[in-house]
Every structure is written in C-alpha cells, then in structure tokens.
Amino acid sequence: MADTDLLYLPDPERAYEKTFEAEVVEASDDHLKLDRTLFYPTGGGQPHDEGTIEVDGRQLSVTDVRKDHGDPLHEVTGEVPAEGTPVTGEIDWTRRHQLMRMHTAQHVLSAVVYDEWDAVTKGNQIHTDYSRVDFDVDEVTEDELERIENACNEVFDDDIPVEGYEEERSRLKKRIDTERTLLHLIPDHITTLRVVEIGDVDITPCAGTHVERTGEIGEMRILRTENKGSGRTRIVYDLQEP
Numbered sequence: 001m002a003d004t005d006l007l008y009l010p011d012p013e014r015a016y017e018k019t020f021e022a023e024v025v026e027a028s029d030d031h032l033k034l035d036r037t038l039f040y041p042t043g044g045g046q047p048h049d050e051g052t053i054e055v056d057g058r059q060l061s062v063t064d065v066r067k068d069h070g071d072p073l074h075e076v077t078g079e080v081p082a083e084g085t086p087v088t089g090e091i092d093w094t095r096r097h098q099l100m101r102m103h104t105a106q107h108v109l110s111a112v113v114y115d116e117w118d119a120v121t122k123g124n125q126i127h128t129d130y131s132r133v134d135f136d137v138d139e140v141t142e143d144e145l146e147r148i149e150n151a152c153n154e155v156f157d158d159d160i161p162v163e164g165y166e167e168e169r170s171r172l173k174k175r176i177d178t179e180r181t182l183l184h185l186i187p188d189h190i191t192t193l194r195v196v197e198i199g200d201v202d203i204t205p206c207a208g209t210h211v212e213r214t215g216e217i218g219e220m221r222i223l224r225t226e227n228k229g230s231g232r233t234r235i236v237y238d239l240q241e242p
C-alpha cells in the first residue's frame, strides 16, 4: 500500500509548483499511483487537476484523478508505464489557479455568511468558471446579498496572507469554531488535520489548494441564489480576474 507524498500540501506556497519528478508505484490498465504527486484528486468540493505525465519522452494525458485509500489515482490515456518507472508530471496551471482562487473565495464567503447570519455551510462545489455554496438559511434578501458580496470583496482587496499547516485535531478543536468548520464531519481516525487560515477572517480544516494571498482572488460577483428546500439556500458566484 503506497502512501503518496502530496506535494501541494500543506503550505499554500507549495500549491504553486507546476512540475514534479516521481516514480510509478502501482500501475493498472489506465491508472497510475505515484510515490509523490502535484495532482489534486477530486474531493472536498474541488475538482481534480488535469495535465500530463511524461514517460521516456512520451506524454500521457491525465484525464481524471481520484482518491484511492487517500492516495491519488491518476487516470491516463495511452500505454501505462510499469512499476518503478521514473516520470515527470505537469499540471494544467490555468485550470488549477482558477480552482485555487475559487476555493479560497469559498472559504471567505462561508466565513462572512457565518459571522453575519450564523448560517453554516452545508456543501460546496467549485468549478473553474463559477462555484456554489449551500447555507442552512431559508432566504437571503437582495440587500443581504449585496452586503455579503461587498464584505467578501473587501477581504480580497485587503490582500490578506493565506496560511496552511498541519495540526493535531485535539488541539485544533479547542481553538476554532467547530460549528462553522463542521469538524465532526471529518472521520475520527484522521487525527492530524491540514488547517487553512486567512488572517482573522477564517480558520478551517481543508485539504484543498488555495492562493497565497486574498488579493489574487479578484472580484466576486454573486450571480444568483437558489432555494434548495429544507431551509437551505445556495449562493452561486463567479470571479473577475484581479
């Protein structure tokens, strides 16, 4: 059982690496497991990375990355190299950076809505062109939406550093708002968590990729809300480049 080194964690600085050297530790029909990788596997509302894996001058396209017992499994097109083969990976940076901006914006949006309206984030889905977050609130008025949008954009304008590090779950639990962060939804066997901290705006466990400073996010536009029933409201947003 391999235990892949996730090169994009824990400091956001590491999420800016685009290429890496690795070795194949498991190979099947169209899947590869590597000893280390920059490819993010689908999870936590963030879609997987795309890109290429080069073997002996041959380029394989990475079309999907999913988690297999916690390790990223790379789905590739073309002939799969044997175990032990050295490879060079490169992620599609344009796609990844858009997801990093969207994902960091989601943390800020979740924090702003929780602080102002006590509404907890119940789910989120990030995309490159738009994203959505579901809150446990019946309704959000036009006026409130404008205030939410402005509050988020203020955080982006303030260009706050984003930090990422690992921390023991028991220690983290004592100092964060466990309701906002839904700590109880993370399986108990995970005792060390990756924490993402955005100044005094937000602190939450998250294993995704984020930008280093909020100034990189750009400008948020809330596109619409949707009533999802059972007291849930979905907020859909996109981002303008900074």
Ligand SMILES: [Zn+2]
Binding pocket: 103, 104, 107, 196, 206, 207, 208, 209, 210
């Ligand atoms: Zn995150």
